[in-house]
Amino acid sequence: MNTTDPNSSPPDEILNHLDFSEIPDTLTVWQLAASYYDGEPSEQEFERVGNDLWPLIQQATRPRYLRVVTWPRAVALAACIAVIIAVGITITQQSTSVFAPHGEQLTHQLPDGSTILLNSGTHIEYRKNFGDVSRELTLREGEIFLSVEHDLTPFVVTSFDAETRVLGTSFNVRSWPDEINAATDITVESGEVQVVPHTAADHAVVLTAGQSARIQPNGQEPLVTQKAEASAEDYTWVDGGFKFSEQPLGNILKEIERRYDVAITLESPELESLSIGILKQSPETAEEIIRDICALHCEYRAVSDGFLLTTPR
Numbered sequence: 001m002n003t004t005d006p007n008s009s010p011p012d013e014i015l016n017h018l019d020f021s022e023i024p025d026t027l028t029v030w031q032l033a034a035s036y037y038d039g040e041p042s043e044q045e046f047e048r049v050g051n052d053l054w055p056l057i058q059q060a061t062r063p064r065y066l067r068v069v070t071w072p073r074a075v076a077l078a079a080c081i082a083v084i085i086a087v088g089i090t091i092t093q094q095s096t097s098v099f100a101p102h103g104e105q106l107t108h109q110l111p112d113g114s115t116i117l118l119n120s121g122t123h124i125e126y127r128k129n130f131g132d133v134s135r136e137l138t139l140r141e142g143e144i145f146l147s148v149e150h151d152l153t154p155f156v157v158t159s160f161d162a163e164t165r166v167l168g169t170s171f172n173v174r175s176w177p178d179e180i181n182a183a184t185d186i187t188v189e190s191g192e193v194q195v196v197p198h199t200a201a202d203h204a205v206v207l208t209a210g211q212s213a214r215i216q217p218n219g220q221e222p223l224v225t226q227k228a229e230a231s232a233e234d235y236t237w238v239d240g241g242f243k244f245s246e247q248p249l250g251n252i253l254k255e256i257e258r259r260y261d262v263a264i265t266l267e268s269p270e271l272e273s274l275s276i277g278i279l280k281q282s283p284e285t286a287e288e289i290i291r292d293i294c295a296l297h298c299e300y301r302a303v304s305d306g307f308l309l310t311t312p313r
Contacts, residue, residue, distance in 0.1 A: 096130075099123045100142070103261030105237075110137070112149050119143035119237055121258035143174040145238050148191075159184040161217035166193045171207075172235035180248040180273060187212040187235055195222060242280040242289055249274040249297070253309075260286035263306035271298055271309060 100106035100118035108116050108124075112131035118124065122142025130136070135155040148155045150168025157164040159175035162184045169191025175184040186195055188207045196204040197215050205222050207213055214223040236243045242259070244252050250272035253264045264286075266272055276297055283289050290307055294300045300309045 094128050095125050096128055097123070097125045101261075102258050110135075112151060112153075112155075114146060114148045114155065116147075117145040117238060119258070120261075139173055139175050141176050141178070143172070143176075143235075143237065145172045145235055146170065159215075161198050162186075162215040163196045163198065164193050165196070166191065169193060172238075176251070176254070179251045179254065182217065184215040185212065186215070189235075197222060236279070236281075240282045242278065242283050244279075245277045246275050247277070248272060249276055249293070252276065252278065252293070256286050256289055257306075262286045264290070265303070265306070265308045267308060267310040271311065274298075 098108050098118065100120055100122045102121050104120055106118045108118065110116060110126065110130060112135055119142055122144060123140040124137055124144065125140060126137045135151065135153050137157050139157055139159045147170045148166050148168050155166045157173055159173060160177040164173060164186055170189040171193055172187045173184065176182060186193065186207060188209055188211055190209050192206055192208045194204060194206050195213050195215060199217060203222055205213055205224055207224065211224060256262070257264055274297060276293065278289065278292060280289055280292065290300050294309065298309050299312055300307050
């Protein structure tokens with residue numbers, strides 16, 4: 001990564017389009033772009049700064065009049081520097097946000113070459129300079145399976161109650177802050193990871209292949225388990241399966257809603273905390289899973305927008 005040079009200037013391709021009076025402001029913009037990209041920007045990045053900031057300037061200054069910009073590339077920003085300063089817009093490093101819609105799973109490649117599979121409804125974020133000086137990813141909510149490229153720069157996944165650090169491995173992270181008894185679950189397929197609870201850093205644990213950990217936000221010591229077939233059980237969703245071990249029915253139904261983009265209503269609130277387990281290898285529909293659940297615990301019927309679960313008559 002380049003170090004920002006306070007004396008650097010735009011290339012001739014940009015300067016040649018300017019009047020003499022426009023050059024000082026353009027040099028100022030160039031330095032802002034250099035800070036924005038943590039290094040001297042390319043001509044394309046300079047243009048991208050303009051594309052990123054112009055909507056913010058318009059929004060922040062309405063209903064103030066802004067003249068129509070006709071200059072090529074991002075040199076339009078030169079005319080807006082005074083406006084940017086006046087309205088207090090701060091140029092910050094942008095982040096990339098990735099969301100897997102309900103009913104879909106999404107594979108995404110990170111800038112460092114690592115790949116990530118997002119389960120339905122999952123939301124992640126990472127900085128656009130990911131891999132330059134750090135590899136930090138935020139799991140806002142959801143479940144992901146990562147195959148991390150080996151690098152001396154640690155790969156960090158932050159969820160609502162824990163931080164998971166790796167160098168090169170494949171592992172699964174599940175973290176839904178709105179679930180009953182919400183926790184972050186980590187399972188390692190290969191390599192090793194370190195998991196640090198936000199509320200109890202002294203309870204950090206190292207997991208190796210076949211191990212799982214549950215991190216709870218109340219500061220308790222992580223629950224670590226060793227399973228010979230952890231990879232086959234704890235992230236069967238990667239291969240299209242559906243598996244929960246003794247989880248509240250409310251959490252399981254939320255997963256069904258996300259996976260199949262359906263609505264499920266509980267007639268009786270006490271059903272939500274009912275603890276059950278279920279394993280389906282390759283269910284094609286939400287009803288396949290609901291039928292198995294209700295065979296032992298409740299009754300169901302299809303309604304206009306999904307399913308209604310009721311207590312046995």
